[in-house]
Amino acid sequence: MPTTARLFSHVTAQAPGKVNLSLRVGTPRADGYHPVASVYLAVSLLEEVTATPRQDGEITVSLSEGSSAFVDPAVIPADSSNLAARAALRLREHLGLEPQNHGVHLEITKQVPVAGGMGGGSADAAAALLACASLWEAGLSRQALAEIAAPLGADVPFAVMGGAAVGLGVGDELTPLLARHPVYLVLIPATTGLSTPEVYALLDRLRDEGTLPVPEGDPEVDRELVQALTTGNAEDLALLLANDLQVPAATLVPELSEMLGLGLEEGALSGQVSGSGPTVMFLARTAEESFQLAARIEDRTGVAAVAVHGPVHGARVL
Numbered sequence: 523m524p525t526t527a528r529l530f531s532h533v534t535a536q537a538p539g540k541v542n543l544s545l546r547v548g549t550p551r552a553d554g555y556h557p558v559a560s561v562y563l564a565v566s567l568l569e570e571v572t573a574t575p576r577q578d579g580e581i582t583v584s585l586s587e588g589s590s591a592f593v594d595p596a597v598i599p600a601d602s603s604n605l606a607a608r609a610a611l612r613l614r615e616h617l618g619l620e621p622q623n624h625g626v627h628l629e630i631t632k633q634v635p636v637a638g639g640m641g642g643g644s645a646d647a648a649a650a651l652l653a654c655a656s657l658w659e660a661g662l663s664r665q666a667l668a669e670i671a672a673p674l675g676a677d678v679p680f681a682v683m684g685g686a687a688v689g690l691g692v693g694d695e696l697t698p699l700l701a702r703h704p705v706y707l708v709l710i711p712a713t714t715g716l717s718t719p720e721v722y723a724l725l726d727r728l729r730d731e732g733t734l735p736v737p738e739g740d741p742e743v744d745r746e747l748v749q750a751l752t753t754g755n756a757e758d759l760a761l762l763l764a765n766d767l768q769v770p771a772a773t774l775v776p777e778l779s780e781m782l783g784l785g786l787e788e789g790a791l792s793g794q795v796s797g798s799g800p801t802v803m804f805l806a807r808t809a810e811e812s813f814q815l816a817a818r819i820e821d822r823t824g825v826a827a828v829a830v831h832g833p834v835h836g837a838r839v840l
């Protein structure tokens with residue numbers, strides 16, 4: 523059989539960043555992970571990964587110069603710890619391919635803020651998986667790829683699936699939602715990131731010391747929010763946004779509270795921290811309103827604000 527590495531010169535795949543419209547977090551399990559009830563939305567900030575065969579069996583990564591201005595190349599791992607490289611290695615092992623004939627270089631073009639609570643690294647892993655699956659003619663379904671992806675990170679299966687979904691377990695047990703109406707958001711990406719484990723750890727501490735209430739049982743999905751998402755009612759959605767990681771994120775980065783207040787003053791329907799932060803997101807009624815809101819926030823703060831929409835597709839080969 524000819525090696526697929528000789529058939530394709532390169533393959534490019536895209537995968538979306540995400541926000542959590544609702545993120546309810548339970549108390550930690552024995553392995554330190556928290557059970558969550560998450561309503562994920564894939565948004566129109568896309569990561570792109572181009573996989574090019576290497577003849578030496580190595581899996582390498584680089585960051586494209588076409589990456590967004592708010593991505594600092596210095597904080598992206600350039601070695602095998604990069605999530606895209608880990609995804610390629612995991613797939614190669616899963617498929618039982620000979621390493622020497624299945625080396626690959628992964629060039630990543632980043633649009634999603636790094637360590638911003640938007641699952642950028644997870645999207646890189648998802649795009650790398652799709653690109654390599656195509657390069658190596660893996661013949662795997664999207665569902666199978668999402669399962670292979672799960673040990674790479676709690677958000678990776680959703681980056682493979684995209685759209686809108688409920689995530690239970692640690693966020694990886696996905697149920698797709700029929701959200702046919704677009705949701706318009708404005709994002710304020712931060713230039714510096716927050717460590718996801720630190721934000722979860724602070725949530726535990728704030729609960730232990732009684733500053734925040736301790737939830738009982740596993741978190742549950744807010745059915746009303748799911749309904750507002752599926753019927754496309756932005757006003758209802760605005761009332762139901764929720765994020766248990768917002769208080770710890772805003773405790774670590776106090777300016778987040780100020781940013782949230784400012785977006786509301788400028789006319790956002792509502793706003794909250796995205797995932798573990800520090801990206802802040804605001805809800806707008808229409809695309810037009812989201813562009814106007816982004817422009818007003820930029821004028822007032824001098825900080826870049828980005829109008830996006832969701833749901834968008836999951837990882838796909840271009």
Ligand SMILES: C[C@](O)(CO)[C@H](O)COP(=O)(O)OP(=O)(O)OC[C@H]1O[C@@H](n2ccc(N)nc2=O)[C@H](O)[C@@H]1O
Pocket residue numbers: 542545554555556557558560639640641644674675676677678691692693718719722797798
């Ligand atoms: C904050 C979210 O982005 C919301 O979707 C996710 O929960 C985090 O997803 P992620 O970054 O893909 O998470 P992973 O890379 O699997 O885990 C990073 C760290 O976050 C914490 N973590 C993550 C997910 C989860 N359900 N409980 C956790 O406690 C753990 O300390 C873990 O070591």
Ligand SMILES: Nc1ncnc2c1ncn2[C@@H]1O[C@H](COP(=O)(O)OP(=O)(O)OP(=O)(O)O)[C@@H](O)[C@H]1O
Pocket residue numbers: 597598599603604605606630635636637638639640641642643644646647677715716718797798799
């Ligand atoms: N391809 C990658 N892109 C960005 N960061 C990566 C990548 N691979 C590994 N990392 C490491 O992962 C850390 C978290 O990056 P990422 O951008 O995925 O955070 P995040 O968006 O906050 O994630 P989440 O929302 O899933 O918690 C970074 O600080 C970086 O050290």
